[in-house]
Amino acid sequence: MTILEDGVTDNGLDPAGRAEEVLGATDVSVELGGLPVLRGISISVHAGETVALLGGNGSGKSTLVRALLGLTPLRRGTVSMFGQPLNRFRDWSAIGYVPQRSTINLTRAKVGEIVGSGRLGHRPPFLPPRAQDRRAVRDALQVVGLEDRINSEMQHLSGGQQQRVLIARALAAEPRLLVLDEPTAGVDLEHQKLLAGVLTELLRRGMAILVVLHEIGPLTPLVDRAVVLREGRVVHDGELPRSSTEFGDHHREHGGHEVDETADPSTSSGPFATDLDPASTQQSARDGGHP
Numbered sequence: 001m002t003i004l005e006d007g008v009t010d011n012g013l014d015p016a017g018r019a020e021e022v023l024g025a026t027d028v029s030v031e032l033g034g035l036p037v038l039r040g041i042s043i044s045v046h047a048g049e050t051v052a053l054l055g056g057n058g059s060g061k062s063t064l065v066r067a068l069l070g071l072t073p074l075r076r077g078t079v080s081m082f083g084q085p086l087n088r089f090r091d092w093s094a095i096g097y098v099p100q101r102s103t104i105n106l107t108r109a110k111v112g113e114i115v116g117s118g119r120l121g122h123r124p125p126f127l128p129p130r131a132q133d134r135r136a137v138r139d140a141l142q143v144v145g146l147e148d149r150i151n152s153e154m155q156h157l158s159g160g161q162q163q164r165v166l167i168a169r170a171l172a173a174e175p176r177l178l179v180l181d182e183p184t185a186g187v188d189l190e191h192q193k194l195l196a197g198v199l200t201e202l203l204r205r206g207m208a209i210l211v212v213l214h215e216i217g218p219l220t221p222l223v224d225r226a227v228v229l230r231e232g233r234v235v236h237d238g239e240l241p242r243s244s245t246e247f248g249d250h251h252r253e254h255g256g257h258e259v260d261e262t263a264d265p266s267t268s269s270g271p272f273a274t275d276l277d278p279a280s281t282q283q284s285a286r287d288g289g290h291p
């Protein structure tokens, strides 16, 4: 075993045998419009791991994702990517980001151009796409079942198809960390299952995933750990809540247990542990944890 940069070994584990931390945040606070939106959030994602970010509407999930990617300034706290502070991190081609579809307006752009933009971090500047770039675009479109729409304009695709194009763009970049903000919103069950299969394979190859979800659905077996936000704070970091359809504020309205937000989240049994069906207990798709 060889120890490489940052104490990571050639098998992707640190000298203590843990998977490499690809994303880490400590005590992150963000204000928007002068109001606190994130309050002292700490979170980590390791190679080969899927972390689901859950919480009710307005709990701060998208803001946290944007803060972790350096798209929103921090009021306080630190973020590191692949062991480097965010302000020194340069290898952005290692990150794939699928924002919420509703935040993007790409109506006239063609599918092939959008997915091809995922290759920009790999291509030499000012040169046309190489054979390997075109192949990566075709492969990514095939994965999401849209290879026959490569010349279509986005505006002629359904909402679910547009979402799949954005996922293909992130896949074409062949990232080591994939950040997805509600990737299954508006995507039918068949294509959610397809996405789950793709992500499973990418995880097997050591990619890390941070995914914002409203409904867990077919992605359930992929999720190693769930981080639940409420009002900009982490109220749970651990096993996936066993109710796959209700969490966050909606759950609270229906009598779920409050979590003591001053308690250590690592010792919490989770906000949803009391009224859940034991038969649906989570099993990791990849027994044995990290590669």
Ligand SMILES: Nc1ncnc2c1ncn2[C@@H]1O[C@H](COP(=O)(O)OP(=O)(O)OP(=O)(O)O)[C@@H](O)[C@H]1O
Pocket (backbone or CB within 6 Å): 032, 033, 037, 055, 056, 057, 058, 059, 060, 061, 062, 063, 064
């Ligand atoms: N630019 C902004 N200025 C002021 N407040 C904002 C801004 N953007 C978001 N907020 C507020 O920050 C809070 C968190 O928003 P955010 O979009 O991160 O939540 P979310 O958990 O992703 O919600 P959803 O599930 O509805 O997408 C909300 O109360 C929202 O109104």
